[in-house]
Amino acid sequence: MKKINVVESVLKANDALANENRRRMDAAGVLAVNIMSAPGSGKTMLLEKTIPLLGPEQRCAVLVGDLQTTRDAERLGGCAAEITQINTGRGCHLSAPQVSAGLATLDLNDISFLFIENVGNMVCPAAHDLGEHLRAVLLSVPEGDDKVAKYPTLFQPADVILLTKVDLIGVVDFQFEKVYEDLSRINTRAPLIELSPKTGQGMDRWLAWLRQQRRGQTGS
Ligand SMILES: Nc1nc2c(ncn2[C@@H]2O[C@H](COP(=O)(O)OP(=O)(O)OP(=O)(O)O)[C@@H](O)[C@H]2O)c(=O)[nH]1
Numbered sequence: 446m447k448k449i450n451v452v453e454s455v456l457k458a459n460d461a462l463a464n465e466n467r468r469r470m471d472a473a474g475v476l477a478v479n480i481m482s483a484p485g486s487g488k489t490m491l492l493e494k495t496i497p498l499l500g501p502e503q504r505c506a507v508l509v510g511d512l513q514t515t516r517d518a519e520r521l522g523g524c525a526a527e528i529t530q531i532n533t534g535r536g537c538h539l540s541a542p543q544v545s546a547g548l549a550t551l552d553l554n555d556i557s558f559l560f561i562e563n564v565g566n567m568v569c570p571a572a573h574d575l576g577e578h579l580r581a582v583l584l585s586v587p588e589g590d591d592k593v594a595k596y597p598t599l600f601q602p603a604d605v606i607l608l609t610k611v612d613l614i615g616v617v618d619f620q621f622e623k624v625y626e627d628l629s630r631i632n633t634r635a636p637l638i639e640l641s642p643k644t645g646q647g648m649d650r651w652l653a654w655l656r657q658q659r660r661g662q663t664g665s
Pocket residue numbers: 482483484485486487488489490491511517564565566609610611612613640641642643644
């Protein structure tokens with residue numbers, strides 16, 4: 446068997462602007478969560494269900510990245526306090542400059558959570574700090590139980606891993622044990638939450654995690 450490892454160089458300009466984004470959000474008391482996964486894992490649906498469940502006291506804004514269309518922003522328009530779609534054209538990930546431009550469209554002082562839905566991709570988004578505080582990574586059941594081992598750079602820096610679409614267990618072959626075993630070598634720090642935004646299963650654990658992170662930020 447032949448194998449090639451590709452090591453990406455650190456993007457210094459991106460990181461500098463990411464740190465500036467983080468400073469802006471810290472100053473405004475905003476908690477930013479970068480949501481990453483393959484296309485179609487359910488990032489937008491997760492937000493469609495999460496934001497109403499967080500309740501009106503948690504004002505939520507979303508920056509959503511896609512190559513084309515405003516479809517995700519339209520889906521989220523009904524629940525987010527503020528929503529800005531970023532179209533990346535040919536870009537397969539969001540970058541700190543794009544998020545900086547997105548932040549300029551938001552009233553940061555009026556926001557508790559900023560969810561950044563990254564472009565659906567399992568490689569490039571993880572290599573680009575956007576200035577987020579936390580990284581949430583989704584793996585959906587129909588994608589297959591081998592993806593943690595095959596795309597470790599996405600799962601390694603995750604602060605929480607959402608094993609999603611668990612309502613489809615039984616429809617597709619998927620062994621939780623394989624995911625747990627691969628994560629035991631890659632990331633033992635992040636909690637693993639099994640959930641289905643469609644049915645609501647497991648959403649309480651995800652919401653509790655979000656609220657705990659928010660309390661950690663505000664100290665209340
Ligand atoms: N059965 C089931 N389907 C889901 C669930 N979550 C999302 N879906 C479906 O999965 C498909 C993709 O969901 P999206 O929310 O658009 O996924 P996404 O990750 O935002 O996709 P991109 O933005 O294109 O990367 C849609 O048909 C959703 O209805 C779930 O928990 N269970």
